[in-house]
Amino acid sequence: MAKTAPIAPKIGIVSLGCPKALVDSERIITRLRAEGYEIAPDYKGADAVLVNTCGFLDSARAESLDAIGEAISKNGRVIVTGCLGAEEDVIRKTHPKVLSVTGPHQYEAVMEAVHEAAPAPHDPLFDLVPPQGVKLTPRHYAYLKISEGCNNTCSFCIIPSMRGKLKSRRIDAVLREAEKLVEAGVKEILVISQDTSAYGLDLKYAPYKWRDADYETRFFDLARGLSSLGAWTRLHYVYPYPHVDDVIPLMAEGRLLPYLDIPFQHASPKVLKAMRRPAHQERTLEQIRRWRTIAPDLVLRSTFIVGFPGETEEDFALLLDWLKEARLNRVGCFKFEPVKGASANALAGAVADAVKEERYHRFMEAQQATSEDILRGWIGRDVDVLIDEVDEDGAIGRSYADAPEIDGAVILEGETDLAPGDMVRARITGSDEYDLWGERLANGRP
Ligand code: SF4
Numbered sequence: 001m002a003k004t005a006p007i008a009p010k011i012g013i014v015s016l017g018c019p020k021a022l023v024d025s026e027r028i029i030t031r032l033r034a035e036g037y038e039i040a041p042d043y044k045g046a047d048a049v050l051v052n053t054c055g056f057l058d059s060a061r062a063e064s065l066d067a068i069g070e071a072i073s074k075n076g077r078v079i080v081t082g083c084l085g086a087e088e089d090v091i092r093k094t095h096p097k098v099l100s101v102t103g104p105h106q107y108e109a110v111m112e113a114v115h116e117a118a119p120a121p122h123d124p125l126f127d128l129v130p131p132q133g134v135k136l137t138p139r140h141y142a143y144l145k146i147s148e149g150c151n152n153t154c155s156f157c158i159i160p161s162m163r164g165k166l167k168s169r170r171i172d173a174v175l176r177e178a179e180k181l182v183e184a185g186v187k188e189i190l191v192i193s194q195d196t197s198a199y200g201l202d203l204k205y206a207p208y209k210w211r212d213a214d215y216e217t218r219f220f221d222l223a224r225g226l227s228s229l230g231a232w233t234r235l236h237y238v239y240p241y242p243h244v245d246d247v248i249p250l251m252a253e254g255r256l257l258p259y260l261d262i263p264f265q266h267a268s269p270k271v272l273k274a275m276r277r278p279a280h281q282e283r284t285l286e287q288i289r290r291w292r293t294i295a296p297d298l299v300l301r302s303t304f305i306v307g308f309p310g311e312t313e314e315d316f317a318l319l320l321d322w323l324k325e326a327r328l329n330r331v332g333c334f335k336f337e338p339v340k341g342a343s344a345n346a347l348a349g350a351v352a353d354a355v356k357e358e359r360y361h362r363f364m365e366a367q368q369a370t371s372e373d374i375l376r377g378w379i380g381r382d383v384d385v386l387i388d389e390v391d392e393d394g395a396i397g398r399s400y401a402d403a404p405e406i407d408g409a410v411i412l413e414g415e416t417d418l419a420p421g422d423m424v425r426a427r428i429t430g431s432d433e434y435d436l437w438g439e440r441l442a443n444g445r446p
Helices: 019-034 058-074 088-094 107-117 159-163 171-183 219-226 242-252 269-275 284-294 313-326 353-376
Strands: 010-015 038-040 048-053 078-082 141-145 188-192 207-210 213-216 232-235 259-261 299-306 330-335 382-391 394-398 410-413 423-431 436-440
Touching: 010 019, 010 058, 019 038, 019 048, 019 078, 019 107, 019 141, 019 188, 048 058, 048 107, 058 078, 058 088, 078 107, 141 171, 171 188, 171 207, 171 213, 171 219, 188 219, 213 219, 219 232, 219 242, 232 259, 242 284, 269 313, 284 313, 299 313, 299 353, 313 353, 330 353, 353 423, 382 410, 410 423
Parallel strands: 010 038, 010 048, 048 078, 141 188, 188 232, 259 299, 299 330, 410 436
Antiparallel strands: 207 213, 382 394, 382 423, 394 410, 423 436
């Protein structure tokens, strides 16, 4: 007689925060699926709801507390984890009914709470999890987390106190995970961590074997290994340490996407010192020039904070000049917001909200003009486009210059016969401040 699978308990998941939190959610979902749980599409059908919170900015904390409140009112059985979970008292004060609270990447404790809320059906044959795990991102791109925590002490940030010191994953484990993702159809790997260029420091760059070759647990070997997989590899959260220079030739050779996400945060040496940013920032323009000589197609993305305590009009003018000179391709800007527990809150020279607002607009205007100008220069170029979405008007994809979710897009009007994950060749025919338009080339794949 055929064996009937036991009825699987269903767990609802609310995932808030950055890509790093998304990777935590993916790991938890992988564990849940491996134990036979199902993921509930809504609150109603769920036996319990897991809320993965973000605690970085006050606005994110408020969003996390709201999400917990909504889950309690719609379901009632709520398990909380993630960055804000590191502050159990804050959560319990607002939501005393939560079943359990754990901090970031405490997978074991989360699973224990789930077992208590909704016991697992024990049947190892039931609902086998795919070997590459379960991903929340679309099938054709995946985030690859190489480490947790951070050894820096940026004064506006509380991540090191929430997530602890740098803990790198062994390089063979990271490369094996990337290999499985590519085997499963992933076309683009997005490397994430708090400080990607510091990778391996805590493991003293320990050597391991992968595919019968020697690799050290360090930034360059990671880039070298990933570049052999035949997928797009995009590096996020890289600081401009001198050894970053070593990967630029791999980009020039087309083995690694010529794209670097470097959170510069500011350009004024005085503000950077008050921010306690890692890496020596005064020579960054020189460094960028050198990189572009080696890899002329290099695209740089960054984020900045305006209105940091002590930022004078002179500091801000210096930042604008630096920005114009650096001609970064993609830029995000935040107005300084005090984060509970951050040492920057005690700094003198708070900038008035109206001044922050005004600087933010001047910053964005300056960058918009640069971005428009750079993108206009793309007209006539032929590029590979990875398709993300297709609807009745056409396809929307990205070139190597655009990371998913945060950068622009390449729009291919009328291309309705494509599918997400297709890689096609297109000629750029139009542009605006953030996006490009293109025409698929007759011999363009697929
Ligand atoms: S590098 Fe700075 S901003 Fe980034 S996680 Fe570490 S301390 Fe926070």
